[in-house]
Amino acid sequence: MHCPFCRHEDTKVVDSRVQEDGTAIRRRRQCTACERRFGTVESATLSVVKRSGASEPFRRDKVMSGVRKACQGRPVTDDQLGLLAQRVEESIRCTGQAEIDAHDVGMAVLPVLRELDLVAYLRFASVYRGFDSLEDFEQAITELRQERVPAGDRAPEVVGAG
Numbered sequence: 539m540h541c542p543f544c545r546h547e548d549t550k551v552v553d554s555r556v557q558e559d560g561t562a563i564r565r566r567r568q569c570t571a572c573e574r575r576f577g578t579v580e581s582a583t584l585s586v587v588k589r590s591g592a593s594e595p596f597r598r599d600k601v602m603s604g605v606r607k608a609c610q611g612r613p614v615t616d617d618q619l620g621l622l623a624q625r626v627e628e629s630i631r632c633t634g635q636a637e638i639d640a641h642d643v644g645m646a647v648l649p650v651l652r653e654l655d656l657v658a659y660l661r662f663a664s665v666y667r668g669f670d671s672l673e674d675f676e677q678a679i680t681e682l683r684q685e686r687v688p689a690g691d692r693a694p695e696v697v698g699a700g
């Protein structure tokens with residue numbers, strides 16, 4: 539990147555911070571020749587590759603609508619879904635990949651959803667982790683029970699077998 543003042547080609551980054559919504563990085567740069575400072579904004583495109591091989595830009599509202607289905611009948615608000623989608627996007631961007639499989643987006647949802655609602659988590663996990671038997675649910679519930687810290691906390695209800 540050229541220095542906008544003297545056109546020198548070598549600049550160094552003196553500060554970087556990720557924008558609040560996680561979609562861009564602001565950098566302060568300093569020209570190594572004239573030592574003047576300027577700012578740049580870098581935003582990365584993030585693509586989701588579908589099973590068909592087609593790719594499309596990552597969209598939080600798609601994450602939200604997918605998770606919303608798993609949250610039917612659960613006390614989860616749209617605000618919480620929005621925050622979940624934001625955290626999912628951040629966790630994907632943290633991996634540094636420019637492209638991610640649609641399936642991996644689902645996998646990235648799991649740890650975030652688990653903190654939000656256990657029943658919705660189990661429903662979602664049943665799809666993305668490919669549960670095909672009651673044993674898979676039992677296994678997941680056992681994992682959840684083992685990870686829960688406070689003793690005597692109510693265990694998650696089993697999702698209807700439908």
Ligand SMILES: [Zn+2]
Nearest residue numbers: 541544569572
């Ligand atoms: Zn310069």
